[in-house]
Amino acid sequence: MRDKYLVIDKQILPDIFQKVIDAKELLRTGKVKEVTEAVKSVGISRSAFYKYKDYVFTLSEERKGKKVTLFFLLNHEAGVLSNILNLISSYKGNILTINQDIPINNVANVSITFDISDIEISVEDIFSRLKEIKGVDKVELIGME
Structure with missing residues (x-):
């Protein structure tokens, strides 16, 4: 079975992926209350956020405590x-x-x-x-x- 997930250096990816991560972090930490506010803060559309939000996330590089x-x-x-x-x-x-x-x-x-x-x-x-x-x-x- 081929791996479903890849780890890719974000430097080679379009900025949209980092902006989705940033918007999710704003929501998670409570710095903003609504998706509209989060996407406006990071400069992306709501549709782009919803398109990628379930597929883009960060991975810690540490092996212990994963x-x-x-x-x-x-x-x-x-x-x-x-x-x-x-x-x-x-x-x-x-x-x-x-x-x-x-x-x-x-x-x-x-x-x-x-x-x-x-x-x-x-x-x-x-x-x-x-x-x-x-x-x-x-x-x-x-x-x-």
């Missing part, structure tokens, strides 16, 4: 979250945080951050396996550090 945060949409069924946690831990991923909303219309939003320092498979492989769990409607990579 973390990944995933967002899930889960069916409100017994055992779905447990199956996710068991899969992550079975490959030596160490769960750091779990944030879960109350299910609405039988679907719950969940974000999980886990340490991948000792993980036994690639992040891409674990991502694929998580998508296959019954009751997982959606998995998105929020970020890696």
Whole structure:
């Protein structure tokens, strides 16, 4: 299987990618409250931000303490979250945080951050396996550090 992600020196990429990162950082840190304000601050359009926001993120170069945060949409069924946690831990991923909303219309939003320092498979492989769990409607990579 070919790797889904690449690490590329940002110097050779168009400025739009760094501006998307900057806009996301403004939102994450609370320096701005809305996307409109963030994109105006960095000088890009809302459409460009939405086009790339889920595909552009920074990676820390350090190997120790690497973390990944995933967002899930889960069916409100017994055992779905447990199956996710068991899969992550079975490959030596160490769960750091779990944030879960109350299910609405039988679907719950969940974000999980886990340490991948000792993980036994690639992040891409674990991502694929998580998508296959019954009751997982959606998995998105929020970020890696």
